[in-house]
Amino acid sequence: MGSDSPVSSPLSRELSPLSRTLTESTGKSSPGSDPKDKKDFKNKSKRSKSVSHLADRNRILNSKMTPLNAERAPVALHDTTDSGDDDSDTGSAAEKVFRRLSVGSNDMRRATSHAQLSSTAHGMRLLSKDIQKSMVTLEVKRLMIVTKKQDSSLVYLTREMVEWILVNYPGIEIYVDESVEKSGKFDTPGIIRDSRCASHRIKCWTPELVAKKDNFFDLIVTLGGDGTVLYVSSLFQRSIPPVMSFSLGSLGFLTNFNYENFRQSLPRVLNSKIRSKMRMRLSCRVFRRRKPHKDGTRSRKKFSMIGEYHVLNELTIDRGPSAFISMLEVFGDNSLLTVAQADGLIIATPTGSTAYSLSAGGSLVYPSVNAIAVTPICPHTLSFRPIILPDSMKLKVKVPLNSRSTAWAAFDGKNRVELFKGDYICITASPHSFPTLESSPTEFIDSISRTLNWNAREQQKSFAHMLSQKNQKNYVTDTENQKRDAPEVRAPSDDEEEEEEDEDSTDVENIQFRPKAVDATKAPKLKPNFQL
Incomplete structure (x- = not known):
C-alpha cells in the first residue's frame, strides 16, 4: 500500500510519541550488549506497543499523558457525565482517559474494536504494574510525627527519634503533636540543648493546620498501631504525603517498620529511592432525602449531600440500637444488586479486608488489588455470601421507604450518622489514595502470617522414639542426608523462562538483535555425514 493510500483504521499504526520515547531510550544499547539488556529492551518494546493506543497521534483519549504537537490544536473534551454525583476536581488526566473510554464518544465508537480495546486494556495493566514497582526519592523538609496518645511511654520514644533526626539531618523541620510537645515528658528545651539545634526546627501540628495545609508536609511518621494510621487517614481527607509506620501497638497489619531499627530504616527512606503502596480509599457521600414543603410541593432536587468521608x-x-434487622437496597451502577436483610453491611477496601470485614467472614484481599469488598453482618439468609466488586463500580446503599427502622453509618469506626428512610450513601473509589512506604516486598504476607497465623500448620511428629538405638542412628543419618540433598525452594528466575518470539515485534528490535549473516567465502565447509 502506498503512502498516499487512506488509512483503514482511525487508530494510527505509527508509534505514538510516548512509545517512540520508550523505544528510543531503550534502543541505545549496542548489539554486543549482555542478554539481560537485550531482554529489557524486548520487554520495553512490547510495552511501548501495548500503550501506543493510549498515546496515539490522533489523541483519541486526549489526556496529558501524551505531549501534543504545537502545530495541532488539542481536541476538545465533551463531558457527558452527571455533574451531580461527581466532584468538582475530577478533571485529572487519568479520569479523562477513563471517561472517554466509558461514555463511548464518537471518536471511540469510530476507532475501537475488540482487538484495540484488548490492547489498550493490556497497556493499562502494564502501566499499573509500572506504577506499583516505581521507586521514588523523597525530598523531606517538613516531617510530621503522629504519636499514639493513649500510651504515655511513647512520648519518650518520640523524643529519642526527634533528637536523632535533628542531629543527623540539619535541614529537616519536625512537627509533633501539640499535646505531646506541651507535655513535660517531651522536654522541648532539653532536646534543643542536647542536639544543639535552632529552636525553630521543632514545631507543633494541629488538626486545624492539617485541614488548611494538607500539602504542607513531605513525610509522616506514625508511632503506634493500626489505629494511629487510621487517625492519619481521617486527618488527611484529601491529598496525603507518604506514611512511614512504626509498629508500637497491639496489631500490625499497617505498621511494618520496627522501631528498634529506625536508625537504619530512616536513612534508607531519606537518602535513597523507596517503593510506596498506593492504598485505595473509598469516597462515601451521604445524601439526605428532602422533606416536602409545607404546601405539599417538593423541590426539583430530592436529595442533598450532608457529608463526605474518605475511609481507608x-x-x-x-x-x-434498633431491635429490627436492617433492610438495605444495594445498587451497582444504578442497577439493583440485592436487598440486604441483615444486622448490617460492611463496604471495605483491600486494606480493610483484614479488619471488621475479616471478622464477619470476608475474604483477604491483597492491598494493591483495586476492588471493593461487600460483606454482610449476620445475614437473614445463609446464601448471602461476601462478594468482591470492581473498584470502577459506583455503589449506592439506600434505606428503603418500607424499612421498619433507620440505619446507622460509621466511617472507619468514627463519625456515626443516622440514615432515615429514603437516605442513601454513594460509595466510589476515592481519587486520593493513601501512600504507605514499603518495608519489604512480602510485608502483607508477613503481616497476616504474624498476626493471623495464616496457613500455619504443625509439622507431623517423628516416631523415631519408638525405634531401637541402632535404627535411631540410621534414621538420623538418613534424615540429615535428605535435608542436605533437598532442592532449594525458590521461584524460577525470568532468565530461565523461554518466551515465544513476538511476530509483531518492532523493526528496531529486529534490526538490533538480528544475527549478522555469515559471508559464504568465510563460512566453514561442512563435511557430509552420509555417503551415497
Missing part, C-alpha cells in the same frame, strides 16, 4: 478501612452500615 471500611464503611459500616448497621441497625444501630
Whole structure:
C-alpha cells in the first residue's frame, strides 16, 4: 500500500510519541550488549506497543499523558457525565482517559474494536504494574510525627527519634503533636540543648493546620498501631504525603517498620529511592432525602449531600440500637444488586479486608488489588455470601421507604450518622489514595502470617522414639542426608523462562538483535555425514 493510500483504521499504526520515547531510550544499547539488556529492551518494546493506543497521534483519549504537537490544536473534551454525583476536581488526566473510554464518544465508537480495546486494556495493566514497582526519592523538609496518645511511654520514644533526626539531618523541620510537645515528658528545651539545634526546627501540628495545609508536609511518621494510621487517614481527607509506620501497638497489619531499627530504616527512606503502596480509599457521600414543603410541593432536587468521608478501612452500615434487622437496597451502577436483610453491611477496601470485614467472614484481599469488598453482618439468609466488586463500580446503599427502622453509618469506626428512610450513601473509589512506604516486598504476607497465623500448620511428629538405638542412628543419618540433598525452594528466575518470539515485534528490535549473516567465502565447509 502506498503512502498516499487512506488509512483503514482511525487508530494510527505509527508509534505514538510516548512509545517512540520508550523505544528510543531503550534502543541505545549496542548489539554486543549482555542478554539481560537485550531482554529489557524486548520487554520495553512490547510495552511501548501495548500503550501506543493510549498515546496515539490522533489523541483519541486526549489526556496529558501524551505531549501534543504545537502545530495541532488539542481536541476538545465533551463531558457527558452527571455533574451531580461527581466532584468538582475530577478533571485529572487519568479520569479523562477513563471517561472517554466509558461514555463511548464518537471518536471511540469510530476507532475501537475488540482487538484495540484488548490492547489498550493490556497497556493499562502494564502501566499499573509500572506504577506499583516505581521507586521514588523523597525530598523531606517538613516531617510530621503522629504519636499514639493513649500510651504515655511513647512520648519518650518520640523524643529519642526527634533528637536523632535533628542531629543527623540539619535541614529537616519536625512537627509533633501539640499535646505531646506541651507535655513535660517531651522536654522541648532539653532536646534543643542536647542536639544543639535552632529552636525553630521543632514545631507543633494541629488538626486545624492539617485541614488548611494538607500539602504542607513531605513525610509522616506514625508511632503506634493500626489505629494511629487510621487517625492519619481521617486527618488527611484529601491529598496525603507518604506514611512511614512504626509498629508500637497491639496489631500490625499497617505498621511494618520496627522501631528498634529506625536508625537504619530512616536513612534508607531519606537518602535513597523507596517503593510506596498506593492504598485505595473509598469516597462515601451521604445524601439526605428532602422533606416536602409545607404546601405539599417538593423541590426539583430530592436529595442533598450532608457529608463526605474518605475511609481507608471500611464503611459500616448497621441497625444501630434498633431491635429490627436492617433492610438495605444495594445498587451497582444504578442497577439493583440485592436487598440486604441483615444486622448490617460492611463496604471495605483491600486494606480493610483484614479488619471488621475479616471478622464477619470476608475474604483477604491483597492491598494493591483495586476492588471493593461487600460483606454482610449476620445475614437473614445463609446464601448471602461476601462478594468482591470492581473498584470502577459506583455503589449506592439506600434505606428503603418500607424499612421498619433507620440505619446507622460509621466511617472507619468514627463519625456515626443516622440514615432515615429514603437516605442513601454513594460509595466510589476515592481519587486520593493513601501512600504507605514499603518495608519489604512480602510485608502483607508477613503481616497476616504474624498476626493471623495464616496457613500455619504443625509439622507431623517423628516416631523415631519408638525405634531401637541402632535404627535411631540410621534414621538420623538418613534424615540429615535428605535435608542436605533437598532442592532449594525458590521461584524460577525470568532468565530461565523461554518466551515465544513476538511476530509483531518492532523493526528496531529486529534490526538490533538480528544475527549478522555469515559471508559464504568465510563460512566453514561442512563435511557430509552420509555417503551415497
